[in-house]
Amino acid sequence: MRAWLTLALGLMLALPAAAADYAALPGGRFASVLPADGKAAPAQVAPFRLRTEPVTNAEFLAFVKAHPEWRRDRVASILADRRYLSHWAGAETLGSEALPRQPVTRVSWFAAQAFCESEGARLPSWYEWEYAAAADATRRDARSDPAWRENLLSWYSRPSNAPLPDVGGAPNAYGVRDITQPVWEWVDDFNALLVASDSRDQNDPDVLKFCGAGAVSLQEKENYAVLMRIAMLSALKAADTTNNMGFRCAKPQ
Amino acid sequence: MKRLLPLFAMLLLLGSAWAATPLPGDSVYNLSVQLTDQDGHRQMLADRRGRPQLVTMFYTSCQMVCPMIIDSLRLTRNALDPATRARIDLLAVSFDPARDDVATLKSYAEKRKLDPRIWTLARTEPAQVRQLSGVLGLQYRQLPDGEFNHSSELILLDADGRIAARTARIGKLDPEFVQAIGKLVAPPHD
Numbered sequence: 533m534r535a536w537l538t539l540a541l542g543l544m545l546a547l548p549a550a551a552a553d554y555a556a557l558p559g560g561r562f563a564s565v566l567p568a569d570g571k572a573a574p575a576q577v578a579p580f581r582l583r584t585e586p587v588t589n590a591e592f593l594a595f596v597k598a599h600p601e602w603r604r605d606r607v608a609s610i611l612a613d614r615r616y617l618s619h620w621a622g623a624e625t626l627g628s629e630a631l632p633r634q635p636v637t638r639v640s641w642f643a644a645q646a647f648c649e650s651e652g653a654r655l656p657s658w659y660e661w662e663y664a665a666a667a668d669a670t671r672r673d674a675r676s677d678p679a680w681r682e683n684l685l686s687w688y689s690r691p692s693n694a695p696l697p698d699v700g701g702a703p704n705a706y707g708v709r710d711i712t713q714p715v716w717e718w719v720d721d722f723n724a725l726l727v728a729s730d731s732r733d734q735n736d737p738d739v740l741k742f743c744g745a746g747a748v749s750l751q752e753k754e755n756y757a758v759l760m761r762i763a764m765l766s767a768l769k770a771a772d773t774t775n776n777m778g779f780r781c782a783k784p785q
Numbered sequence: 786m787k788r789l790l791p792l793f794a795m796l797l798l799l800g801s802a803w804a805a806t807p808l809p810g811d812s813v814y815n816l817s818v819q820l821t822d823q824d825g826h827r828q829m830l831a832d833r834r835g836r837p838q839l840v841t842m843f844y845t846s847c848q849m850v851c852p853m854i855i856d857s858l859r860l861t862r863n864a865l866d867p868a869t870r871a872r873i874d875l876l877a878v879s880f881d882p883a884r885d886d887v888a889t890l891k892s893y894a895e896k897r898k899l900d901p902r903i904w905t906l907a908r909t910e911p912a913q914v915r916q917l918s919g920v921l922g923l924q925y926r927q928l929p930d931g932e933f934n935h936s937s938e939l940i941l942l943d944a945d946g947r948i949a950a951r952t953a954r955i956g957k958l959d960p961e962f963v964q965a966i967g968k969l970v971a972p973p974h975d
Contacts, residue, residue, distance in 0.1 A: 568929045576929075609810035610920055641919060642816075645912075654912070723919060724926035770919030 543570035551554055552591070552651060554581040554783055555707040562663050562759060565758050575659040579785035582656060583631035583662050585699040585709050586717065587647060588779045589620075592639065595647050602643055612640040615773045633698035635715045635778040641770040644718045655720040656782035658765070662758065665711045667704040675755060684712050684757035692775060715778035722765040808834075813920040814946035820878065820907040823890040823910045828907075830917070831946070837873045837970050839941040842923050842935065844881035845893040845906075850937050853956045855897060857939060864936070864963045869970045877916060880925045880933050882908045916972075921948070941966055 559577035566747025569574050596602050596617075604617040606769065615638050630636075639647075641655075648654050656664070668674035668683075675681075690713075701710045711717070768774075806813055814831035821827050833944075839858060843851040858875055865873070879885035890906040893899075899906065908919065918925055925935035939962065941950040950965035 573929055607810075608808070608812070610813060610815050642916065645916070687903035720915060721926065723924045726924075726969065770916075 554653075554782070555584050556581050556704050556785065557660075557708075558598060559663070562659060562666075563594060564662055565755050566658065566662075566762065570649055575605070575663075577659050577663045580656070581783045581785060582660065582662055582706070582708055583653070583780040583782070584703070584707055586635040586637070586778045587644075588632060588699055589626050589630045589634050591607060591634045592617075592636040592647060593620075593624065593626055593632075595650055599646065599650065602646060605631040607643070609771070609772055611642040613771050613773050616640060617773075631698065631725070633694075634696045635699055635710070637696070637715055637776055637778045638773040639718075639720060639777070639779065640773050641718050643770070644779040645720070647779075649668075651781060653781035653783045655718055657721050658719045658725055658762070660782055661717060661719050664704075664706060664708050665708055665758075667708070669702060669714075670705055672705050680755055687713055687716075687757075690714065695772065696776075711780075715776050716761060716764065716774075718777060718779040719765065722768060723770065726763050726766040800827050809945050809947060811948075812918075812946035813918075813942060813948065816916055816920050818909050818913045818917050820905075820909055821887060822901075823887065823894045823906045825887045825897065831926075833876065834946055835944055837874050837949075837966075838942055838946075839873055839966070840876045840878070840921065840940045840942055842880055842918060842921065842925070842939065843937075844879050844933055845885050845889055846881065846931075847933065850935075850955060852897075854937050855899070857955050859905075859956070861939060861963060861966070864958055865966060866958075866971070867968050872970045873966065875948060877906050879906070879908045880914060880918075880927075880935055882911055884931070893913070916949060922951075941969065943969055960963050 557577075557580055559579045562577050564575040566575075567573050601708070602612075604620065605623045613681060617630040617636075617638055618676075619638055626632060644720060645655055652774045657684075666673045666675050666680075668677065668680050671677075691714075694715050699710050701713065703709050704711065768777075796849065808831070809863050810955040812834075814834050818830040819827060820830055826975055828870045839861065840860060841854050842852045845851070852921045855877065858877065862873070862875065879890070885908050887908070892907060894901065894904060894906050921938075921940055923938060925931050925933050936953070937955045938951050939955075939959075940948055941962070949969050950962055952962035954962070
């Protein structure tokens with residue numbers, strides 16, 4: 533027994549100190565605001581694991597030190613725009629504008645993807661994110677509750693220049709924290725959300741260049757707080773960074 | 786033959802110059818993407834550096850737009866003057882790596898009579914498909930029935946992999962795009 537304990541303790545010590553926590557989510561059929569077939573079909577979410585907290589400045593700093601090609605002074609401009617990590621004091625220094633436990637922001641989709649890959653994970657899909665964000669503290673799908681919507685919308689009343697709170701907010705029914713606040717999050721298929729469902733109609737190919745284009749039929753129209761996120765994600769390019777766009781990672785079950 | 790020797794030497798020098806010059810930051814070749822073509826040859830996307838490319842994304846089981854994308858690439862190439870035509874390569878990467886394996890790409894190329902000396906039809910892993918579409922600025926979404934919704938564009942890359950021009954006109958020739966290719970590949974006062 534004692535030997536077993538020693539072994540277990542040894543294993544625990546051998547694990548990297550900052551190994552991220554992932555929560556298991558069961559998945560299933562999910563009524564997304566974005567119908568799977570562009571009309572009305574529900575999404576199918578396979579069981580998956582999701583990081584319980586968004587990636588922090590400290591975690592991203594450790595990643596940058598291990599993968600110097602992602603330093604802000606070395607990254608290729610096609611993979612991250614000029615604002616990438618610009619609130620950090622230096623290429624490998626956080627400073628007062630980027631506290632260790634604050635969620636990392638001003639990261640491009642490419643950088644977020646590379647980070648997740650470095651911990652054996654990937655970015656969640658939009659459906660996975662929307663599914664996890666549908667929960668409140670006690671229910672897995674609280675979307676019909678006006679209080680849930682209020683909470684999602686309260687993001688907009690937070691001044692964009694106010695410092696971000698540290699991660700570690702109250703967990704939702706899955707044990708996932710900070711998913712709707714305080715930052716928005718990249719998803720793997722961010723550039724796939726508003727591809728017009730009649731994009732095979734070539735009468736006006738220019739239509740494809742614009743988000744929405746009026747062609748995709750969106751469900752659950754009362755969930756405009758969620759729809760605004762889709763519009764925002766769709767307007768971004770993979771190298772873009774913004775003041776309030778962070779990310780978390782996902783893994784298969 | 787003797788006259789050709791200095792030319793070969795120059796080509797060799799040029800080749801090593803390409804290898805030695807660091808990639809520009811805005812080159813799509815900064816992305817590490819492993820391609821496998823219709824003959825099963827593997828190549829890194831960045832290995833295509835050195836010659837301008839016409840690039841697009843498609844998938845072989847697509848009945849509607851994709852044949853038109855391939856037609857448009859052909860049409861565009863045919864509209865170039867022979868000197869320009871000889872200096873560019875064509876690359877079409879599949880959105881659908883699950884179904885577009887090497888054999889499927891091969892039979893598609895044969896059916897559409899796409900000369901392998903000119904055309905590279907390629908597949909890559911799903912995560913890299915998303916990355917490639919990201920740098921090329923193309924959008925796609927898989928539907929439950931296995932079809933894809935996707936934007937359809939032809940993209941001109943310069944020899945260093947920078948996006949030099951693009952067109953969303955599919956199914957008929959875009960004269961401005963043809964002009965842009967000519968200007969990049971064989972400038973009039975070269």
